[in-house]
Amino acid sequence: MKNVLLQQLNNSDFQWLKTHGNRQQIPAQTVLVEQHHPVNNFYIILQGVLVATMTKNPNRMDRVFAALEEEQELMQEITRFEPGEMFGEISFSETSPSITTVKSLDNVLVLVLPAKQLRDKLEQDIGFAARFYRASAILLLDRFNYLVQLFLTDKIGQIPPLQDVPLIFGELSDSDVDWMISSGQLEELKAGEIIISAGRPVENLYFITQGTISVLVSEERKNPLSNIFAALENDQETQELLQREIAQMAKGNLVGELAILDTHLSFLTYVALENCTVLKIPRQKFLLKLEQDVGMAARFYRVVLMLLSQRLQNLSSRLGYGRTEYKVGQSLSEDRVYEDEIDVASMDNLTLGGARLDWMLKRLKLKAN
Secondary structure (H helix, E strand, O other): OOOHHHHHOOHHHHHHHHHHOEEEEEOOOOEEEOOOOEOOEEEEEEEOOEEEEEEOOOOHHHHHHHHHHOOOOOEEEEEEEOOOOEEOHHHHOOOOEOOOEEEEOOOEEEEEEEHHHHHHHHHHOHHHHHHHHHHHHHHHHHHHHHHHHHHHHHOOOOOOOOOOHHHHHHHOOHHHHHHHHHHOEEEEEOOOOEEEOOOOOOOEEEEEEEOOEEEEEEOOOOOHHHHHHHHHOOOHHHHHHHEEEEEEEOOOOEEOHHHHOOOOOOOEEEEEOOOEEEEEEEHHHHHHHHHHOHHHHHHHHHHHHHHHHHHHHHHHHHOOOOOOOOOOOOOOOOOOOOOOOOOHHHHHHHHHHHHHHHHHHHHHHHHHO
C-alpha cells in the first residue's frame, strides 16, 4: 500500500502537506497513537517502520491466565507502516477514536500534521478532500479485509448490524441524491438471488429500498476460478460450506460502494434474504459522475471512509478489541471515548439523513408509478 498517496494525491497536495507539516524524529518504542483515544495528528512515514496493534478488552480470568503464562495473547498485530504510508487518516473526525495503538519499532522520521489543520483544509478545498478521502478509504479497506479474515479465524458469529442509513444520507447533498434517483433503475430481487458474488467483478452499486440482504464471506481462501464454477453449477452444499453470514443489510444501506475504490474482485457475496427492491446504478456511470463532479466526489468518498471506519469499529468490538463500555457508577474519563457514547455533534446530520432517505423513497415510489 506504499504507493497509494503517490497514486491519489497531486503535486499541489504534496506541496501543501510539506508546507504545513512538521518533520519529527521519533525514538524507537514510542507510542504515537493509543487505542480507544482520539487521533490528534495525521502522519506520513518518511523513514523507519511503525507497528499497529489492537489489545482485547479482557475479563478478569483473561488477565489472570495472560499473567500466569507471561504471554501477550491479548495483543494482536494488525499492520506495519513503512516509508510512503500514512496513518491517522480518521483524524478528520473529532470523535472517532483509534482502534489501534501505533508504536515505532525503530527510530523513525515522520511528517506530522495537526488534525484541526487537516480538517480545515478538507473543508476549504474540495478537490484535495476528494483525493484525500479516496486515498484514506483505500488504506482503510486493506485493514478491514485483514480484520475480516481474523474474524473468520475466531469463528465468533456476526458483525453487529450495520447502521449506515443516517450516515450516508446525512453526508450527501440533495443534488447527490437527486442524481442517483434519476440515474438509477429500480430492480426487484427474489429471495435467494445473488447480486454480488465473491471472486467476481462488481458492476453496479445498490441502494436497498426494501428488504434485507445477507453478507457472506468465504471460510477458505480458494482459487477465485473454482468459486466461479461452483456458483455456475449452483452447488448449494458446496456454497454453504465455503461461505458464512457475517452481517445483514436493510433499507437505506449501500451495497457495492467499495468497488468505486478499486477494480479488485469482491471478496464478499451479497444475497437477498427475502424479496427486495434496490436502486441499481452502474459502476462506470457512477465513476464518471465522480470525475465530473468534484463536490459529489468529496462527499461520497468521505461517506465511504466513514462507513469503513464504522465497520472497523464494529468488527473490532465483535473481536473483543472494542472501545470501553460505560458501567453504572463508574467515573468518566475525559480523554476516553466510550462504546455507547452519543456523538452530540453528529446528531443533526443523523436527523437530516433520516429525512433525506424518506424523501428519496417517496421520489422512487413516484418514479416506479
